[in-house]
Amino acid sequence: MLRRASPAVGIRSEQDQAILVEQFRALRQQVPLMYALMLVDATFLSFASQGTVSAWWSLAMPVVLALLGGLRAAFWLRRRNVAPDPEMIPRYLLGTTIVAVVLSLGFGGWGLVLYVQADLVRRACIALYIFIGAISCCYCLQSLPRAGHIVLVCGAAPVTLCLLFSADWFLRGVGFNIVVVTTVILRMLRASHAGFIEVLTSRADMAAEQRRAQGAEQRAHQLAYHDPLTGLPNRRALAEALDTRMAGGAPLGLLIIDLDRFKSINDVHGHPAGDQLLRDVAARLSAVVGGQGSSYRLGGDEFAVIIDAEGEGARRAAHSIVHAMRKPFAAPDLVHHIGASVGISLYPNDALDRETLMRRADIALYKAKQSGRSRLCAFEPLLDAEIRRRAEIERELREAMASDALVPYYQPIVALASGAVVGYELLARWQRGDGEDIGPEQFIPIAEECGLIDALMLRLLRRACRETRGWEVSISINVSPIQLKDPWFSQKVLAVLTRERFPPQRLTIEITENALIVDAESAQQTIASLKNQGIQLALDDFGTGYSSLKHLQMLPFDRLKIDRSFVTSMERDPQALRLVHAIITLASTLDLPVVAEGIESASTARTLAGLGCAMGQGFHYGHPMPVAQIEALAAAAQPA
Template sequence: MMGLSHSVFKLAETTRLGRAERDLVTLGIAIAAIMLFVATGGQVLPDVVRALSGHGSGPDRLLANALVLNVALIIFGWRRYRELTLEIGERRKAEQTARRLAEIDPLTGCFNRRSMASVTNALRHDALSAGQSLAFVMVDLDNFKQINDMHGHSTGDKVLNRIADALRDTLPEDAVLARLGGDEFAFVMPYKPDDEEAIDRQIGEIFKLFATPLLIDMVRIDITMSIGIVSESPTVGPDLDTKDAETLMHRADIAMYRAKKQGKNRFVWFEPNMENELRFRNELEAGIRRGLNHAEFVPYYEQQIDLETGRLVGFEMLARWNSPHLGLVKPETFIPIAEEIGVIAELSEQLMVQAFADASEWNPELTISVNISPLQLRDPWFAQKLLRLIVENNFPAHRLEIEITENCLHEDIGAVRTIMTSLKNQGVRVGLDDFGTGYSSLATLKTLPFDRLKIDRSFIAELGTDDVTSTIVDAIVTLGKGLQMPITAEGIENKDILDVLRRMGRIKGQGYFYGRPESAEQVKKRLQMLGLLAANDGRHAAPALPDGGSHPPRAAEA
């Protein structure tokens, strides 16, 4: 639209210059004709009068012809004047149309993004000059794509029109409303500096307005929105000095996305630290992409122990980012961003390839557990991709256990079951991670072919100090026995917790009591000491484990 408007303005400007040159020529001709008419008329008309009264022979033929020509030129000039008047009127209409195309959203009749910047700058100048504060509010409809997908774009357009009309009706007269594009609106509103709650009240009115579903073509459509607000006042501090409308828009946008991140259907005021957080997040995103290209992501390994025998039975692979700028970064910092930007599958594959290579040097009885993102399970080809990695890296499938969280069970259960079945048929085991913290039910455990239940660390940490928690953990262990699913307890921090778990039965455990996650090199040294490298024959004595016992180095399954 902006490109079209620019072309229209450029064409209009070129045409205007060409016509202006022609108009000057026409004006010159008209002036010359009038001057010539006055000169020739002053000579010809007296001769005509004398001839008619019988006192002369009549005007000079040449002068008479010149006079007739003058009259013709004057008539031509008049006609041209009328044409020019009509032409100017049409030109003004065309310019107004072009301006409207450039400044007004054709669907809703609101200002558009291009014009909103200039309107905001003007309103900002007037408000601050008058000692008023100014709020810029960004409004983004939640899940609007679903409305278009379910009901069609025609219905979606009607929804946008209804929303624009409703916002116009509820905003004060001195506010300006714009549709910035898609499902995003914005308005700028002056208010008194001593009435900072005016904006909160206005936002409250907007939420109240859309608390009732819209009825469009006999279809009830629920509307929720995420709103970001930034304000500026004549006494603004340096941290919030905005300088121009673009800065206001940018900061309101940051606040709006914070509202979405916090759960949608809410409003958030901009704070200076948000900009720093966004900048850091953008740097993280760029760093993650760069890190994937430079193999900066490495696996770390946490020991998994048979609590009954004290034997080392395997490791859980945990992701670490060896960033050249940030040092060693833990997964809670970068995994959510990797999921958001769509590189989690690539990241996971890189880590698994490294883990397969590392584990190939271990005792073949040692297993490796790998966490799988819910986003990976949405890929219908996930099982085939994982099995391809296993084959390409010549890794025994029975040594691999993937762990999926209860959040994954929100996805298509049928698709998850298909993936699990494909993997189990090839020997890969599947564990349910963080059991007890999500939404899985006994029916889910019956429906999906899990091989193991992993009790979340939040339960394990309270063992021995909270009777209810101890009862829940004991019930989960009993459930696992009944379903013939081995149990893993994560987050074992001390010997008291270890003793409680040992009394519950045979369980596999992990936690800082056995040591923190280690790099591949550290694990290799540990296994060499335990005689659990692939080249070892397993006849070396194992060192004492944290409970004070000494056990054979043979790997065992819990």
């Protein structure tokens, strides 16, 4: 206990430092009182010794002791309202202990001189004065036990020893009584100091626990409201910030930002590279936004910015972000080139509540992504109606697929030389419950986005195989670029053909050039697998994509299909006619038959036949028709 309370040279811990500070605070309250008690006690001793000792011992000595005590009392009084420096406290406590030794020796020695020269009664009085003074000083120094014990021992011990060894039994009794009281008081002081230390320790522990709790609360708040990867505020922080700012009524702009080409960086270079790129994006975004607003990370490669500006200011900020994200991001071993698309919604122009504001920024972002990469788009009411319609179509599309409401229609493909039907292209048709016809240009992109395209295509193929199993001509069906990424796609198609007992040789899969550039390696593997099963392959919309010659050389196509945009403009655009002629000539050189789409007149059909085109399809030969109409036409064409 005494070692712990001792003002050691070094402060070992935060708890020891707290104990020293409390010792100092207690001493600066009690030490001046101790010196005042010592002055009173010295005055009584001086008065009691008058006439028995010289003036030096009865007057000069108490004055000296009073001056020394007064100086120390002034020292402590000056520090009564001063915040203690923890580094200086051990020196103050050590100085207090040293002064206690000096003054107690002086006080005890002076009392011994007075005791020796006094009579019996005066000796008893001197002994009591000295003992009471020592006990009082010891109590005042209870927060510094070592100094208190020194005062008690050095101040009262000389006179107490004289009392114990006195020839007078009365004085011996007084001495014995002083020893007993001193022993009891020392035990009480020890217990009091232990309680003092325990209280301080408990208080320090409580303070430390409170600090730990506050630290844990701060960390929990940091995790709850900040993204751990980038350090930016997260979606929850964005929601609360929007609520707060919108409650204030000041106009603002909300920008939702989605990175372009980020997924490919994650896939090719790994998640550590992607994480570092996200940190770099966050830093650049914060630098671009600056004092105009606040940046947030919503998750994945999506960010948000609140701009303290109206429409034009929000547009300028969005443009700056798009421009900044186009610049390369330098990594230790490589340089990343990405971009960003931005959707903008404004308060109060576009929405009056947070949920609507965020949803409309997302709608604008969706439109920006549709328009291409590194674009920005501000919300317009028409966009909301479009998104709602798309959501309604998606919901009804799922229901229609579950009830097999999507049906295959067939458009004839004819030999231009003879006019005979040599095949049919399978096209999806959907009539909603209210009788409205939804064109494939509307529901096919939605099916691709929501992951329904594979199930939709296979359902239509399965039904078409049943309906056309007895026909002697082939059928063609388009596949989505997404399906070519599926390593099991060819097995799925073959499973349908096997289950429906449909010859693979009568099926033609039509693939667009754009589908080939999405993932050329996967597409090449899927096409090779389809070809190995005996399925025919056609390159659809030839001339509208990229690297056409490379595709013809690399992949085993059985025919080419000229896009209808060239065919429909042939008769009025000589350039289109020359392009069609060049495609037919190229295909002839490669021994590939050509199918022309979009033939709407007999003159166009004759022109194509004259150029060497083998087959064609279009409204001139027939609109897409359901199986019943096809079979009715076939029956009517039969000779009676």
